[in-house]
Amino acid sequence: MFKVPDHQVAGHQACDGMIGPLVDDSGHFYKPLQSDERGSAEVAFYTSFSSNNKIPNHIRRFFPIFHGTQLIEASDGSGLHPHLVLQDIVSSCLNPSIMDIKIGSRTWYPEASEEYIQKCFKKDRESTSLALGFRISGLQVHGSKESGIWKPDKKLIKNFTAKDVRLVLRKFVSSNACADSGMDPDCSFASTVYGGSAGILAQLLELKKWFEDQTIFHFYSCSVLLVYDKESVSKGRSSSAEVKLVDFAHVVEGKGIIDHNFLGGLCSFIKFISEI
Amino acid sequence: MFKVPDHQVAGHQACDGMIGPLVDDSGHFYKPLQSDERGSAEVAFYTSFSSNNKIPNHIRRFFPIFHGTQLIEASDGSGLHPHLVLQDIVSSCLNPSIMDIKIGSRTWYPEASEEYIQKCFKKDRESTSLALGFRISGLQVHGSKESGIWKPDKKLIKNFTAKDVRLVLRKFVSSNACADSGMDPDCSFASTVYGGSAGILAQLLELKKWFEDQTIFHFYSCSVLLVYDKESVSKGRSSSAEVKLVDFAHVVEGKGIIDHNFLGGLCSFIKFISEI
Numbered sequence: 147m148f149k150v151p152d153h154q155v156a157g158h159q160a161c162d163g164m165i166g167p168l169v170d171d172s173g174h175f176y177k178p179l180q181s182d183e184r185g186s187a188e189v190a191f192y193t194s195f196s197s198n199n200k201i202p203n204h205i206r207r208f209f210p211i212f213h214g215t216q217l218i219e220a221s222d223g224s225g226l227h228p229h230l231v232l233q234d235i236v237s238s239c240l241n242p243s244i245m246d247i248k249i250g251s252r253t254w255y256p257e258a259s260e261e262y263i264q265k266c267f268k269k270d271r272e273s274t275s276l277a278l279g280f281r282i283s284g285l286q287v288h289g290s291k292e293s294g295i296w297k298p299d300k301k302l303i304k305n306f307t308a309k310d311v312r313l314v315l316r317k318f319v320s321s322n323a324c325a326d327s328g329m330d331p332d333c334s335f336a337s338t339v340y341g342g343s344a345g346i347l348a349q350l351l352e353l354k355k356w357f358e359d360q361t362i363f364h365f366y367s368c369s370v371l372l373v374y375d376k377e378s379v380s381k382g383r384s385s386s387a388e389v390k391l392v393d394f395a396h397v398v399e400g401k402g403i404i405d406h407n408f409l410g411g412l413c414s415f416i417k418f419i420s421e422i
Numbered sequence: 423m424f425k426v427p428d429h430q431v432a433g434h435q436a437c438d439g440m441i442g443p444l445v446d447d448s449g450h451f452y453k454p455l456q457s458d459e460r461g462s463a464e465v466a467f468y469t470s471f472s473s474n475n476k477i478p479n480h481i482r483r484f485f486p487i488f489h490g491t492q493l494i495e496a497s498d499g500s501g502l503h504p505h506l507v508l509q510d511i512v513s514s515c516l517n518p519s520i521m522d523i524k525i526g527s528r529t530w531y532p533e534a535s536e537e538y539i540q541k542c543f544k545k546d547r548e549s550t551s552l553a554l555g556f557r558i559s560g561l562q563v564h565g566s567k568e569s570g571i572w573k574p575d576k577k578l579i580k581n582f583t584a585k586d587v588r589l590v591l592r593k594f595v596s597s598n599a600c601a602d603s604g605m606d607p608d609c610s611f612a613s614t615v616y617g618g619s620a621g622i623l624a625q626l627l628e629l630k631k632w633f634e635d636q637t638i639f640h641f642y643s644c645s646v647l648l649v650y651d652k653e654s655v656s657k658g659r660s661s662s663a664e665v666k667l668v669d670f671a672h673v674v675e676g677k678g679i680i681d682h683n684f685l686g687g688l689c690s691f692i693k694f695i696s697e698i
Contacts, residue, residue: 251682252527256552276532279682308679358689403584404693406527406555410686413634417680 148176150221153236155297156246156284156369157393165222168229175210175234176218178227184395188230189215191363191394198362205356208349208391210235235390239375245318246284246369246392249411251276253367255398266367273304274311278418279411282306282314283369287323288376296323315418318372336422339374339387346372349389350416357409364405366396370415424452426497429512431573432522432560432645433669441498444505451486451510452494454503460671464506465491467639467670474638481632484625484667486511511666515651521594522560522645522668525687527552529643531674542643549580550587554694555687558582558590559645563599564652572599592698594648612698615650615663622648625665626692633685640681642672646691 148168157167168176179185192212195201211233220227236242253275254266273281286297296317306314313331317323319339320331340346350370371390378386424444433443444452455461468488471477487509496503512518529551530542549557562573572593582590589607593599595615596607616622626646647666654662 256547271532278679308677359693361693401584403554404690406686406690409689410682413685414680414682417635417637 147171148218148221151175151234151236153239153242153244153286154284155244155286163222165220165224165227168218168221169234169237173234173237174213175232175237176216176229177232178220178229179215180395185228187397188393188395191397192230192232195363195394200362202356204352208353208389210390210392235371235373235388239373239377239386241288241376243287243318243374243376244285245282245314245372247280247372247415248275248283248367248369248393249280249415250366250368250407251279251411252407253396255364255366255396257398274306274308275411278308278311279414282311285314285318287318287320289323290321312418316422319422333422335374335376335379338379340419340422344387346374346387346389347416347419349387350412350419353389353391354409354412354416357405357412359404361400361402361404364398364400364403365391365394365408366398367393368397368408369393370412423447424494424497427451427510427512429515429518429520429562430560431520431562439498441496441500441503444494444497445510445513449510449513450489451508451513452492452505453508454496454505455491456671461504463673464669464671467673468506468508471639471670476638478632480628484629484665486666486668511647511649511664511668515649515653515662517564517652518649519563519594519652520561521558521590521648523556523648523691524551524559524643524645524669525556525691526642526644526683527555527687528683529672531640531642531672533674550582550584551687554584554587555690558587561590561594563594563596565599566597588694591694595698609698611650611652611655614655616695616698620663622650622663622665623692623695625663626688626695629665629667630685630688630692633681633688635680637676637678637680640674640676640679641667641670641684642674643669644673644684645669646688 148170151167151169154167165178167178179189195209196212213231215228216231217226218229219225236244251270253270254263270276275281282303284300284303286295288295316331316333319333319335321334322329322332338345342348369392371392373390374387424446427443427445430443441454443454455465471485472488489507491504492507493502494505495501512520527546529546530539546552551557558579560579562571564571592607592609595609595611597610598605598608614621618624645668647668649666650663
């Protein structure tokens with residue numbers, strides 16, 4: 147019934163006796179609640195977001211559908227554990243190419259503990275977060291039959307420079323993306339995936355417009371997930387490219403101020419995408 | 423010939439034997455070069471900016487006109503000292519109301535020394551910079567004849583909270599602004615100064631559009647100066663409200679990346695203004 151997802155690119159994964167998310171056949175994604183305050187913070191966010199009538203419908207579609215929480219058998223065999231029940235974003239894709247981008251030059255919030263701030267501050271400085279306003283946290287790319295799947299190692303991703311990021315954003319929409327190829331990415335899916343009225347760029351611009359105005363939430367350490375299905379895109383169906391926000395364990399109240407940290411990073415990411 | 427400006431609201435001031443800027447009768451503002459690398463960095467910025475043909479003309483008007491550097495007698499009587507010769511922004515105003523807003527939640531840049539980073543980091547956390555993406559660095563407001571000039575003390579300004587900032591942005595365009603009045607600001611100049619097609623909000627939005635695209639410079643610790651002349655505004659001439667960027671001692675190369683730190687702060691400031 148429940149199984150470990152095939153297509154997870156970032157976050158805690160179910161392996162080596164570690165607890166991780168599960169999926170089922172009906173399109174649900176079960177994310178184990180973290181036992182510290184992060185678990186309850188994420189439930190609190192989804193609950194508050196679901197019931198907030200100030201969120202326009204065209205913005206809701208950028209968030210996974212929330213089906214509450216449920217006690218299910220944990221992936222590590224440790225017994226019943228509470229899970230968030232969410233929409234499985236990639237369930238309809240045969241060969242999903244996925245990229246997880248953590249937005250914001252700063253992943254910590256002023257009210258956090260000094261220890262947490264210092265930990266995040268170090269990571270932000272060591273990654274591209276500080277310079278670019280975002281960092282790639284995970285990715286997998288389905289290339290051609292010959293090149294197969296490209297899913298770089300977490301350590302490699304951690305050391306991405308600004309130059310690497312530019313290249314990876316091109317590889318993400320190329321049919322010849324693979325690990326050690328010196329080949330120039332062909333960007334053959336760029337116009338279908340990034341471009342067009344329903345493409346990723348258009349969706350990001352819609353999201354940006356909301357962030358210029360909304361003062362309800364501040365999304366620290368939150369990711370934008372880009373997903374498209376190679377099969378659909380090869381057939382020219384651009385509508386399969388999707389933008390979703392995920393990871394809300396560090397969302398705090400906006401208190402009437404816009405989320406300038408997220409917005410700045412999002413604008414920088416949009417600029418990178420628009421240059422492809 | 424040279425004299426100490428009447429209307430300086432922030433920065434190093436010529437008093438108590440300290441070196442400070444001077445003005446003359448022909449509309450020039452003489453800013454003494456700081457002797458450390460900040461002085462040469464600011465000259466380098468003005469020189470590079472003046473000669474860069476990628477800066478559109480409608481953006482140039484947001485910067486003071488640069489007339490080179492000149493050796494003149496320093497304000498503290500210490501002899502000849504090199505000065506930046508700039509446009510005196512308030513020379514045409516009889517009763518200028520001025521606000522200096524340092525933009526960006528972060529006033530330091532990654533390449534700075536650890537000591538400098540820590541100093542700025544502390545200031546950003548202690549002021550509204552971190553939370554709001556900007557902080558007020560100085561201001562003077564011309565109210566009615568009865569209320570006179572309101573020019574709060576630097577120490578008071580340093581301790582402004584988010585709530586204070588909201589109030590001050592309203593007082594800035596009120597005829598009844600004064601120090602300890604419990605009166606509600608009347609915002610009688612809001613529509614002329616902030617609003618309208620040539621008002622401050624329209625100018626800020628134009629600047630924002632440029633920042634969404636430009637990757638030439640990153641403006642750390644730079645201020646937006648808002649200036650209007652009470653006399654002109656009372657007569658309904660909105661065109662006298664001006665936005666200028668000032669203080670470029672910490673501008674660094676953009677290296678193909680947008681200035682997401684400045685842009686985020688600017689968007690937050692725009693949101694504050696638009697709510698008045």
